[in-house]
Amino acid sequence: MAMSLKEIYEKTSEHEAFYTGGEIQWTKDGANFLCQCDDLIKVIDINTVRNTNTFGSSGDGDEETDPIYTFQLSHNNDTVVSAHKSGLIKLWDFATGLVQKTWRAGHKGSVAKLAYDVNDTNIASGSSDGNIRLWDLVHYTCTSSLKGSLGVFSVLKYHPDSLKNLIFGAADDTKIRSWDTKTGKEKMLYSGHFSKVTSIQFTSDGDYMVSSGRDRVLILWKLTESKSLRVIPVYECIETMFLLPLSFKVPNFNKKLDTEGIYVACAGEKGTVKVWNVAMSRLMFEQTNSLVSPTSEEGGLAITHLLFNEARNILSVVSVDHNIIIYDLETFNCMKQITGFSDEILDIVFIGNEEDHVVVATNSQDLKLYQLDNMNCKLIKGHTDIVLALAKFPTNKEMFVSSGKDNSVRIWKLNVCGDITCLGVGKRHTGSVGALSTSQTTCSYFASVSQDNCLKVWSVPKDFNDTESTLISSHTELAHNMDINCVAISPNDKIIGTGSQDKTAKLWTEDLTMLGILKGHRRGVWCVKFSPVDQVVLTSSADSSIKLWSIADLSCLKTFEGHESSVLKIEFISKGQQILSTGADGLLKLWNIKTSECKMSLDNHDGKVWSLAVNLNESIIITGGSDSKLVLLRDVSAEKRDKMIREREELILQEQELLNLLHDKKLVKALKLALRMERPFHVLKIVNEVLKFGTEKLSQTLKEINNTQKETLLRFAAEWNTNTKNCQAAQLVFNILAPEIISGNLQVPSLSRFIEGALPYTERHFERLTNLLQDLNFISYTVNCMQPHSIRN
Structure with a gap:
């Protein structure tokens, strides 16, 4: 039985950045974090790690947001105050996320720190101009301007005892000062620190x-x-x-x-x-x-x-x-x-027997292990510089390998407790290790490529000690003259493929004897993949194309073009009949190899899509890119096919019912059904049938349909009105429904657009009828003039 092809993947969830540095605060009940994220403040539920509210967007439809420099949550958690690039201070209602008050800070520099007093009735703003301003939240007025500090404020805090009327601040001059909030005078200078x-x-x-x-x-x-x-x-x-x-x-x-x-x-x-x-x-x-x-x-x-x-x-x-x-x-x-x-997401692999975890390599030396059902995260330490690549062993779903800028490769294993341990480390490369591929039929070896232009094959020990084993490189080859971007091992473990910035892909045996060179790309090769069933290999390049090559004679069989920039990752799916590709244009595309047709193109990312992971049964795809987003997609092809079958069956039944109603002359029921089915031709046929009994009959019939159906009928009538042959039915419908529209009983959405569409044709029909009447009158006059002449003769 032929395998059914994939048609569409649908985004089920998206995990994006919510804290990009700056201020972060905890709500009193410990349920939420308030995090500064670029130009916004995001409220994050700790249990679900979901963004439940956002402060910072103006809410009045403005295109541009006003970047937030700092913010502060009140002690009672009722309000949030934020300082903006524009020099404004905004007070937000925490529960609704709406702005309660906006006022100008009046500082000469930007506001670096904000503070609430104990009773949440006053706010202090500390600026880069070395001044503090105190604000009364009841009247929204500035009560004091506190001077004395130099530079940008790094600390600003009210004393917890409101009776003392004290506020403390420290700026670039490394001194801590206290001021009386009532008089605005400096009370005390605490000099002891020699740095910020x-x-x-x-x-x-x-x-x-x-x-x-x-x-x-x-x-x-x-x-x-x-x-x-x-x-x-x-x-x-x-x-x-x-x-x-x-x-x-x-x-x-x-x-x-x-x-x-x-x-x-x-x-x-x-x-x-x-x-x-x-x-x-x-x-x-x-x-x-x-x-x-x-x-x-x-x-x-x-x-x-x-x-x-x-x-x-x-x-x-x-x-x-x-x-x-x-x-x-x-x-x-x-x-x-x-x-x-996560900064840039560079690579992703599914791990675990149920493939319920993913390991993600980001612009960090720590790997991130996510649990798919709740996206709980664990940091995995081991590498000493940014991790660049990941690859899993198909025969052991709990083992995977990683490599990075620390010139090393590591083998890891997921244990029953959900923790990851490092089993072995290899440090033979002399440059950043940018790509990996594992043995497909065993766990005996894996291959790595590096900026040192070397391709290495590593032996995997059968038994690992309690301590990290040292991995041994069994074969090394200077594979290309420029940076090597990718490596892949064939499904039978007999061939290794590499792709490089030198615009070529090369095929190698297990002992790294070269089998051949694939030449044809105009720019560097980003990815190489072997078909799981055929003797073909797939390559993608910075020239925006994907090429399919024959392993037997190294000829290019097909070229797929559709991406607008570099194609960074490719995968075979559907037993080698389809291809998934991601590019620097932010797109995920699904291709049918046989027809060279692009079946799906999804734009879920705002930048380069560096990583693409597909689970074993191809039901879930995860993509990650330079926009720090992890996007989970689910295969909905079967659901879509089932839905189409159900809709087709329902349509056949409705069409049969409509034919039966027309046959039995049940015109009102037939009209309602035809309108529901969105069939303009059948509706016209029914209207013409009703008109055989006169205009009054049509008027009575239209009274029996509801307003939604009348709106649909008007839309159809506007369509008929464009054709001279059908304009009479259209004009009669307009004439019957016009009083209802004028009285307001029938609300037509986009009425002006409807009139603009119908009026020119109506005027044309009127002009044509006028000309016809003139012609008929002229003929009648001519005939009348001719009759006496005939009698005289």
Whole structure:
């Protein structure tokens, strides 16, 4: 039995960026994150990782959005305030996402920080001009302008005790200042940091303050004194911190040993969370299970935010790679990982016996393991530079290989717990390893290609130790003179194909003896694939074409053209009868090989589509690209075919019923059915049949149909009106329905467009009838003039 071909894939879900850096905040109940995403603020449900609301679009139909520089959520979670590029400050209702108030900030520079007071009745805006403005939310007026700081504000915070009337700020001058919010005068200057101040926190009694900075210290201050009480060296740049509540637990820490203490959790360049007792200058806890890599740059950052939710006693770590990792504070076990922004998605593979997981390589050294049913994410660490390529073993769905810019290849395995472990590492390449392909019939070997222009074949050990094995390269060949973009192994494991920037594809034996060169592309070859059933190989190129080649004589059998730019990925499906292709034009195309016809073209991406993964039964496709989107598509060809069959059967029954009604002269029922079936010709036939009994009969008949059917009839009448032969029926329908339209009983959508379409033809018919009447009158006159003459003769 011939395999039915695919006809259409339908997008079922799309996972795009929701946090691209900047401000991020947690709602009081711990259910949502507010994340800065390009020009918008997105509200993300933690459980479903779905975008439930968006702030930032003007909502008045404007094309351009006003980019958001920073935002702040009120303490009671009722409102959100945002500062914009245009110099405006907007107050949003959190529940509805609508703007409550907009006003101009009045700063000379852009607003860098915003803060609510404890009662959420005042807002402070700190600018790059070194000034703070205080705003009364009841009257929306500026109550004070606080001066004294220099540069851009990095910290802005009201004191938690509203009776103290204090606000604190720190800018580029590294000094922390406090001002009286009533008088607007500077109260105290806290000078102790020698680099940017990144965070300040107040103790529960309101008497002390802890500050952190890029100068690798935490400082404890007494608010009434400008001199620091204690300076604690923490040996890393601290970007973020929070004060732990009076009662808390963390692993391996007995609080009873420290009866007095101010406990601070902080993080920065080393990528781990540490808890310090700042009153005792003692490190109490250091995280050992961090999923954030330490920064490799001097003065760089690994963690940008630490957020604590007291309601749930959970902590979230936000990494510089835009990953959000949620921990239970008491056990410090990782509860959830969320990816806010994947940058470019470079490759995707399905893994697991049920193919219910996908591994994604993004512009990062960490791989991302997604669970397909809920898109929960896990970070997989191992590579030391960006991962470029992935390939799975068809005979063992839990094993896959990866390669990257660290010049290495790695073998991984998914275990029963849903965790991934690295089984082996190979480091024989001298350049970035850009593509991989695995043995199709066994798990004994795989091939890799690199920027060093080498093609390598790697042996896979039969048994792996508990430690990472060192992989051995069995064969190496200098395969091309330019960068090699792709590699593929044939279904019988006998041939290896490579494609390069040198515009050629080459075929090799298992021991890397060259079999032949495929020449014909005008630009670099991006992808090579072997047919699962025929002795043919498929190549795609930067010349926007896909070519099908004979392996036997290396001739080009077919060329498929349709993409507007480079074709980056190709796959055979339907037992080699169809091709899927993705390109730099953002399109996914489905081709029939036999007819060379493009059956489907989907535009789901805003940039290059680098990655394409198809599951084993070809029911699901996942694409990923430079727009950071993961798009899941489902094969709906069978449903579409079934639907068409059902519709055809229903149509045959309706047509038979219509013929029966016409035969039995049940004209009203026939008219209703013909209108429902959208049959203008049958409706005209019925109207003409009714007209045999006179215009009054037509008028009575039209009273028995509803307004929707009258609208359809008017549309058909406008169609008949274009033909001289049918214009009488059309004009009579217009004449009968016109009083209903004028009285408003019949609402016609786009009435003006309908009149514009019908009027020219009506005028033409009127002119023709007028001319006909004139001609008839002239003939009558001529005949009358001729009659007396005949009598006289």
